[in-house]
Amino acid sequence: MSLILNSKKNTLIVRVGGDFDLVTANEFREKIDNSLEETVAQNLLLDLSKITFIDSSGLGVILGRYRKVKANQGEVIIYGAKPAILKIFEVSGIASLMPICNTEKGAWELLEKKSFKGA
Amino acid sequence: MDKILNNKIKLEFMSIGENVALARITVAALVSQLEITLNDLEEIKVAVSEAVSNAIIHGYQNNPEGIVTLAAILKGHTLILEIEDHGVGIPDIPKAMEPAYSTDPERTGLGFVFMQSFMDEVKVISQIDSGTKVILTKQISADLKNIAVS
Numbered sequence: 001m002s003l004i005l006n007s008k009k010n011t012l013i014v015r016v017g018g019d020f021d022l023v024t025a026n027e028f029r030e031k032i033d034n035s036l037e038e039t040v041a042q043n044l045l046l047d048l049s050k051i052t053f054i055d056s057s058g059l060g061v062i063l064g065r066y067r068k069v070k071a072n073q074g075e076v077i078i079y080g081a082k083p084a085i086l087k088i089f090e091v092s093g094i095a096s097l098m099p100i101c102n103t104e105k106g107a108w109e110l111l112e113k114k115s116f117k118g119a
Numbered sequence: 120m121d122k123i124l125n126n127k128i129k130l131e132f133m134s135i136g137e138n139v140a141l142a143r144i145t146v147a148a149l150v151s152q153l154e155i156t157l158n159d160l161e162e163i164k165v166a167v168s169e170a171v172s173n174a175i176i177h178g179y180q181n182n183p184e185g186i187v188t189l190a191a192i193l194k195g196h197t198l199i200l201e202i203e204d205h206g207v208g209i210p211d212i213p214k215a216m217e218p219a220y221s222t223d224p225e226r227t228g229l230g231f232v233f234m235q236s237f238m239d240e241v242k243v244i245s246q247i248d249s250g251t252k253v254i255l256t257k258q259i260s261a262d263l264k265n266i267a268v269s
Contacts, residue, residue, distance in 0.1 A: 021139050022136040022175065056172070056228075056229040056232075059227050088233075091233065091236050
């Protein structure tokens with residue numbers, strides 16, 4: 001699994017690649033939590049375009065970060081997921097919980113809209 | 120022409136997270152001997168991942184010394200998967216299979232939901248302090264327009 005973390009405008013951008021299962025979930029949880037603390041980012045953008053597999057262990061970590069960010073009045077937006085990965089989000093019900101965009105541009109636009117509404 | 124195949128494999132492995140990928144990739148390689156759609160292949164991989172993750176996390180409570188057994192049987196177009204552990208067992212099977220029920224707050228409790236959504240039949244046999252066996256069955260129908268390229 002690969003994990004690239006960047007922060008921009010109060011937002012942490014996480015690009016996840018490879019298989020996202022029990023093993024990689026633990027690593028992801030730790031790194032993203034550390035990064036959220038270090039950068040003091042309020043929002044989280046998750047780029048899932050390079051994900052090749054996800055199961056409930058991976059979803060659990062995303063859901064955990066969602067709860068954490070939401071508790072801090074932030075937003076979590078997912079983007080770039082392939083149809084097979086999107087299906088997992090739909091079956092789990094997570095797709096109705098957090099916004100899912102096609103592109104990074106779409107995710108930023110939605111984040112700006114949400115931030116404006118919340119201001 | 121539609122391919123008919125009878126085959127059987129059995130795999131025993133330590134109860135460590137790294138073996139979740141090993142299990143699903145092995146089963147994926149087996150079912151790819153059939154003409155299978157990418158959709159079915161992805162669904163089977165998720166179901167295997169969930170059953171093996173449950174054996175490791177819940178059955179053996181993350182004790183790496185536990186041994187998980189995976190048997191995969193192809194009978195024509197029927198896939199039967201048996202995932203077995205000799206761990207703590209499930210005290211209340213219907214409760215464990217409820218959506219969003221989990222003994223761990225960092226988990227979704229969706230493992231059985233995925234197994235039930237992606238396989239035709241899910242059977243759980245469990246005994247306290249003796250272990251759990253999950254039997255997953257799926258009919259694999261070839262959709263010639265949408266075959267996974269191996």
